Each structure stands twice: as C-alpha cells, then as structure tokens.
Amino acid sequence: MALIPTNPQWRGLVLLAIIIVVLGVLPWTVNNYWLRIATGALMWAGLACSWNMLGGYAGYINFGQSAFFGLGAYVTAFLMGDPFGLPFSATIPAGMVVTALCAVIIGAPTLRLRGAYFAIATWAFAEVLIQFASAMDFTGGIGGIGLPPYLNERFFYFAMFGTAALSYFLTWALFERSRFGLKVKALRDHEPAAEAMGINTALVKLQTFVLSAVTASVFGAIFAYWVTFINPKSVFGGDITDQMVVMVLLGGLGTLWGPAIGGVALFVVNRLIWMYWGDTAFYIAILGTAIVLVVLFLPNGIAGLFARRKNDALDKVLDKLVGSGEGGHP
Amino acid sequence: MSGGMQSAADPILSVRGLFKHFGGIKAANGVELVVGRHEIAGLIGPNGCGKSTLFSLVSGTVIPDKGEIRFDGRAVAGMSAHRIARLGLARTFQIPALFDNMTVTDNLLAAAAEGHWQGAYERAAETLSLLKLNHVADNRASDLSGGQQKLLEFGRAVMRQASLILLDEVTAGVHPNIRKIILEAIARLREQGVSFLVIEHDMEMVRNVCDRIIVMDSGRVVTTGSFEDIVRSSEVMQTYLGRPQ
Numbered sequence: 001m002a003l004i005p006t007n008p009q010w011r012g013l014v015l016l017a018i019i020i021v022v023l024g025v026l027p028w029t030v031n032n033y034w035l036r037i038a039t040g041a042l043m044w045a046g047l048a049c050s051w052n053m054l055g056g057y058a059g060y061i062n063f064g065q066s067a068f069f070g071l072g073a074y075v076t077a078f079l080m081g082d083p084f085g086l087p088f089s090a091t092i093p094a095g096m097v098v099t100a101l102c103a104v105i106i107g108a109p110t111l112r113l114r115g116a117y118f119a120i121a122t123w124a125f126a127e128v129l130i131q132f133a134s135a136m137d138f139t140g141g142i143g144g145i146g147l148p149p150y151l152n153e154r155f156f157y158f159a160m161f162g163t164a165a166l167s168y169f170l171t172w173a174l175f176e177r178s179r180f181g182l183k184v185k186a187l188r189d190h191e192p193a194a195e196a197m198g199i200n201t202a203l204v205k206l207q208t209f210v211l212s213a214v215t216a217s218v219f220g221a222i223f224a225y226w227v228t229f230i231n232p233k234s235v236f237g238g239d240i241t242d243q244m245v246v247m248v249l250l251g252g253l254g255t256l257w258g259p260a261i262g263g264v265a266l267f268v269v270n271r272l273i274w275m276y277w278g279d280t281a282f283y284i285a286i287l288g289t290a291i292v293l294v295v296l297f298l299p300n301g302i303a304g305l306f307a308r309r310k311n312d313a314l315d316k317v318l319d320k321l322v323g324s325g326e327g328g329h330p
Numbered sequence: 331m332s333g334g335m336q337s338a339a340d341p342i343l344s345v346r347g348l349f350k351h352f353g354g355i356k357a358a359n360g361v362e363l364v365v366g367r368h369e370i371a372g373l374i375g376p377n378g379c380g381k382s383t384l385f386s387l388v389s390g391t392v393i394p395d396k397g398e399i400r401f402d403g404r405a406v407a408g409m410s411a412h413r414i415a416r417l418g419l420a421r422t423f424q425i426p427a428l429f430d431n432m433t434v435t436d437n438l439l440a441a442a443a444e445g446h447w448q449g450a451y452e453r454a455a456e457t458l459s460l461l462k463l464n465h466v467a468d469n470r471a472s473d474l475s476g477g478q479q480k481l482l483e484f485g486r487a488v489m490r491q492a493s494l495i496l497l498d499e500v501t502a503g504v505h506p507n508i509r510k511i512i513l514e515a516i517a518r519l520r521e522q523g524v525s526f527l528v529i530e531h532d533m534e535m536v537r538n539v540c541d542r543i544i545v546m547d548s549g550r551v552v553t554t555g556s557f558e559d560i561v562r563s564s565e566v567m568q569t570y571l572g573r574p575q
Contacts, residue, residue: 179443186429186440192391193427197486198415198444254431 023161027154037271039157039226043219044267046164047240048247048259049171050215055245056254057175058208059188060111063241064122065216067106067129070235071099072217073224074133077145080225088150092221099217100210107209111202126236133232144231147224156226163222164260167215172256174211184208188254246287249294252303261302266290341400342367342494342525343388348397348407350387350549357383358394359549365494370516370526372540374533374560376569380549381529382424385496388527389421390414402493416445420492422500424529426479430472434463434482437471441486450489457485460515477504484512488519495519497528501535513539533561545569 023042027035047069054060075095079086086094110121133139140146175181186194187201194201224230247266252258270283298304341364350358357380365371373381386392388399390411399407406414429437438457442450458464461481466474471482480500487495497516501509516526516539530536536543537557544554547569553560560566 179439179447182432182436182440182443185432185436186443189429189431190427192411193423193429194440195411196389196391196415196421196423196427197441197490198412198446199440200410200412200444 027157032153035153035157039160041264041267042160042164043223044247045260045263046167046219047216048244048263049167050212051244052248052259053171053212054208056248057184057188058205061119062122063119064126065244066236066238066240067126068099068213068216069220069240070129071102072220073230073235074139076221076224077147077230080147088225092218095217095221096214099213103210103213107206111205111209126238130232130236133236144229146229149228150225159222163218176256246290250290250301252301255303258301258303340367341365342402344400346398348387349395350383350392351395356549358387361550363544363551365525365527367525368520368523370520370528370540372536372543373527373529373546374536374543375546379546381546382498385421385498389419389496418493420487420490421496422483422487422498424498426483428471428479428482432471433468434471435467437482438485438489441489446491453489457488461485462511477508480504481508494525497526499529501532
C-alpha cells in the first residue's frame with residue numbers, strides 16, 4: 001500500500017503538508033545560528049516570489065524591486081522610532097500603503113515601457129531612493145537608522161514563514177487559479193492580442209506591479225525589525241534585486257515553486273561560502289556563473305525540469321522513496 | 331455596382347473618411363466602407379494596400395489620424411482596443427498572435443476572461459469540439475502546427491461572443507481539412523447572428539463564403555459588389571494586374 005497517494009494533486013498536497021510541518025517544528029530542533037539562516041532563506045524565497053509576480057507571470061523585468069523592500073524597511077524604522085514609537089504590527093500596513101502609492105506613481109508611466117527600457121526605468125527609481133535616503137535627515141542619511149531591538153529569533157522566523165506562505169498562496173490563488181492570472185499571462189505572451197481580447201492590460205500590469213511591490217515591502221519591514229539597523233545600501237541596494245532575479249531564473253521564471261527553490265538554494269550557498277571562506281565576495285562569482293549556466297542549460301529553471309517530465313522525474317523519486325500505488329498513475 | 335442593401339440600411343460597422351499615414355506611406359487614405367448585420371463581407375486587394383492596417387484601426391490597435399469609425403452605432407475611432415473588444419468586436423491577426431506559453435484551453439479561457447466569464451469552461455469545451463482541437467487541449471499553443479494555430483486564434487474570437495469578427499487571412503496556408511472546419515464554423519456563427527469582415531486572397535473561398543466583396547487599393551476602397559460584379563470589373567483587374575502601359 002502506498003504511503004503517498006498516486007493522484008498528482010493529492011501528492012502535491014501531501015508534500016506541502018510535510019514541508020509545512022517540517023518548517024513549523026524547525027525552530028525547536030535547531031540552534032539560533034541555523035534558525036537565522038532558515039529565517040533568511042524564507043525571506044529570500046518570499047522576495048523571489050514577489051519579483052516573480054511581475055517578472056515571471058507578466059514578463060516585465062523589474063530591476064528596482066529593492067526600492068519597495070527598502071520602502072517597507074524605512075517606513076517601519078521611521079514609525080517605530082521617535083517621535084512616533086508605533087508598535088511593529090502597526091508599521092506594516094503603513095509601509096504597505098506607502099509602497100502601494102509609490103508603485104502606482106512609478107508604475108503608471110513606466111509600465112508603458114517594455115523590455116530593457118522598463119528595466120532601466122525601475123533600476124533608476126531604486127537609485128533615486130538610495131540617493132534620497134542618503135541625503136535626508138529623517139532617514140538617518142548615509143549612516144542609516146536604528147530600530148528598537150527585539151531578540152526573539154522564533155518571532156522573526158515565523159513572521160518570515162507566515163509572510164512567505166501568504167505570498168505563495170496569493171501567487172497560487174491569483175496567478176495559477178483565477179481569471180486574473182489568465183489575463184496576466186496573456187499580456188505576457190502577446191500584449192496586443194490580450195488587448196484585442198478585451199483585457200485592460202495597463203490596469204492588469206499596474207495591479208500586478210502593486211501586488212509585487214507591497215509583498216516586497218512587508219519583507220522589508222520584518223527585515224528592518226529583525227536586523228535592528230538599516231542604511232540606504234542595505235535595503236535599497238541593487239544587489240538585492242540582482243539576487244531576486246537570479247533566484248527566480250535558477251528556480252524557474254513564471255512558475256509557482258521555482259522562486260522558492262532558487263531562493264533557498266542560492267541563500268544557503270551564500271551562507272555556506274561565508275561559513276567556509278568567511279567572505280561573500282566569491283558569492284558574486286557564483287551568481288554570475290549561475291546566470292550563465294541557467295541561460296545556457298536551464299532556460300526554464302529547476303522547476304522546468306520537473307514540469308518537462310511531469311509525472312516522471314518527481315514521481316519516480318517519490319515512488320522510490322515510498323513505493324508506487326497499486327493502481328498506478330491515473 | 332451594388333453596395334449591399336442590408337449593409338447600407340443597418341450597418342454593424344461603418345467607416346467614413348479614415349486616414350492613417352506612417353511617414354510617407356498612406357496606409358489608409360480616406361477609407362469608406364460598411365458591413366451589414368449578419369453579413370459576411372470579404373476584403374480583398376493587393377499586398378500592402380492597407381487591409382490589415384484597416385483591421386488595426388477598426389479594432390483600436392492603431393489610432394487613426396482622421397475619420398469616423400462607428401461600431402454597432404457607437405463612435406469608436408481612437409478608443410482603446412480593449413474597450414472596442416468589450417463592445418463586441420473580435421479579431422484575428424495575419425500572423426497568429428497566440429499566448430504561446432499557455433495551453434490551448436487557457437488560450438480560449440483567456441479570451442473569455444474579460445466580460446464573458448459566465449459559462450466560460452463549458453464554452454471552451456464546445457469551442458474545442460467545434461474546431462476539433464480536443465486532442466491538443468492541454469498542449470502549449472506554441473507546440474501546435476501552423477494550421478492548428480490558425481484554428482486556435484479563430485477559436486479565441488469565437489469565445490469572445492462577438493457581434494462582429496474581423497478575420498485576417500484565417501485560412502491562408504492551412505490544410506483543406508482545417509479550412510473546412512473554419513468555414514463550417516463561420517457558417518454556423520453567421521446563423522447565430524455574427525457578422526464577419528474577412529481579409530482573404532483565396533478567391534475560391536471569397537466566392538463561396540462572402541455575401542459581398544470590398545476591394546481596396548492604395549489605402550482606399552476602389553469598389554464593392556458581388557463576386558460576379560467584382561470579377562467583371564476592369565477596375566479590379568487593373569488593381570490586381572496593373573494598368574496597361
């Protein structure tokens with residue numbers, strides 16, 4: 001008798017349940033060092049997911065996603081400090097609203113551009129925010145801004161876990177299982193044809209851009225509270241977006257689980273390099289090599305390998321692990 | 331020549347004095363035409379005479395420089411493509427413009443995603459049957475043959491439940507079996523009240539399918555009438571074969 005159902009949908013649900021249980025008990029099974037690595041991995045999996053909403057599903061390559069991560073971080077830092085002193089939970093919705101407004105203001109004109117022009121426009125927006133945060137007093141200038149410390153690793157782990165889980169659920173519900181997802185994917189594949197089908201592509205793009213931005217801002221808010229100190233480079237830096245892009249490309253552009261696979265894989269590699277060499281400069285070389293290898297050999301990412309051999313590779317692994325069902329595959 | 335009585339009386343589409351210039355190229359140079367309700371009008375003319383540009387102008391993909399376009403009684407010139415589509419106008423493109431990374435079924439569902447979602451899954455199943463695409467329903471659109479891609483694009487227009495469908499060389503280069511499927515579907519839709527404006531180079535198809543022919547040359551309509559009228563017209567012969575030196 002099979003331990004895992006043969007129906008692919010049930011198999012997926014069982015796998016998901018196992019992942020949730022493992023992640024749920026993890027904080028009680030590892031020390032704080034590894035818990036911080038797990039927290040970071042969840043954050044990067046979530047950030048890659050946020051980038052994938054626009055880059056993967058809508059086909060608009062955004063090189064300014066760190067701007068929204070940074071906005072969430074700075075709003076939380078600003079509102080938790082003097083004179084406001086707001087609780088952390090109240091700063092998250094504030095950051096979401098500020099980010100959504102900025103995304104609308106930036107997205108409305110830039111989403112008329114395509115390809116490299118859109119990428120350059122969004123990159124420039126992030127650079128503007130770096131300069132702005134570096135120049136202003138209320139942001140702490142180039143020196144940055146501190147937050148009240150809260151030394152509870154499990155809290156941050158579950159905050160990242162919950163936000164990442166919600167991000168993936170939203171992606172599944174909106175992009176994989178709804179009319180909205182059909183519209184987004186249609187405009188990615190052929191924008192004039194999507195318009196000719198009655199789809200208001202400008203609106204759908206803007207909605208996707210705002211959703212992607214707001215998701216990144218929540219991770220920024222948690223990150224700021226977690227690390228207790230931020231400066232313009234640490235939250236607006238271009239390398240933050242670069243990593244999201246590579247994680248999604250490695251995992252699988254426009255797929256549900258690709259960003260999670262790529263995000264966790266690359267972050268763990270980053271931490272291992274740091275552990276063994278004590279320096280992450282080598283990581284940049286790894287990123288560059290990963291981009292070249294993915295483009296040459298894995299155009300659909302790691303998730304694409306499984307999709308191409310649907311009911312084949314993954315199922316074979318599962319069959320070997322737990323045995324196949326009596327009735328075989330449906 | 332006949333202008334088509336039903337067209338003049340109650341047109342679903344009327345175009346008056348339509349101009350569109352791309353630099354020095356006069357793609358539409360004062361186009362005047364009407365398409366009647368439940369009519370299948372054929373649009374013919376030599377390559378580069380402005381037929382596809384006219385489709386883009388009518389469907390809102392390209393904004394006209396000047397002129398009037400009325401669809402179902404509403405002025406639509408300059409309106410965005412998605413708003414015109416929501417009024418009930420669907421179109422195909424000369425080169426199939428499919429959603430390549432989506433499945434055949436999802437292509438059909440995407441066509442119904444805006445404004446016609448009620449019963450979309452059932453209609454997608456019916457359309458797959460109508461166009462005999464059931465066996466490739468879960469395939470990616472990019473994996474289809476050229477003829478199947480033409481069928482799928484036509485199917486998307488069907489899913490729109492449009493009152494007027496613009497078909498741009500929908501049977502060009504397809505296998506006779508696929509052509510037969512498309513022609514049967516056009517006939518069935520016309521019975522349901524759908525009007526068509528069809529760009530076509532295949533005169534056999536034009537004769538068999540179209541109620542009336544509109545001939546374009548150099549960005550304007552040169553004549554209109556029945557197939558028999560058109561083939562007897564010296565103006566049309568000159569348009570296609572050139573004027574004697």
